[in-house]
């Protein structure tokens with residue numbers, strides 16, 4: 031009896047699921063919505079004029095426990111960023127990043143947010159670093175209209 035009971039429970043569980051709707055997702059054609067507070071690839075924001083919000087203060091790099099952020103500051107000529115300085119180089123090492131979100135919390139001007147992108151696999155070690163081109167919100171979607179269910183995480187964009 032000790033052997034039969036677990037078997038019956040197992041068969042009953044299988045039988046129960048035979049009549050449920052399958053939850054198979056046709057990935058990658060069909061994407062799974064992530065939890066509202068999911069922290070994926072970071073997004074560097076632009077202001078309403080399309081200028082970069084980052085002022086290259088470096089607080090995100092200081093806050094980062096994994097030493098994943100590297101940036102180089104430069105004087106601004108007014109075309110890139112509204113403030114006096116901007117990040118000429120801004121990189122995040124994706125193999126180091128633990129997606130803790132401390133960079134987002136440390137930023138005094140809301141220039142960086144944890145996005146929802148979870149398709150982060152690469153085929154080459156040469157692609158282990160996200161630079162500004164990868165992180166910056168494309169100019170094509172300015173003016174920005176953040177789409178989020180969580181007002182604490184406004185850096186969420188469709189697609």
Ligand code: SF4
Nearest residue numbers: 094127128130131133
């Ligand atoms: S999410 Fe955390 S580990 Fe990743 S870059 Fe930001 S602070 Fe560093």
Ligand code: SF4
Nearest residue numbers: 084085087088090137
């Ligand atoms: S993202 Fe924010 S915290 Fe990081 S350097 Fe730019 S302004 Fe400073």
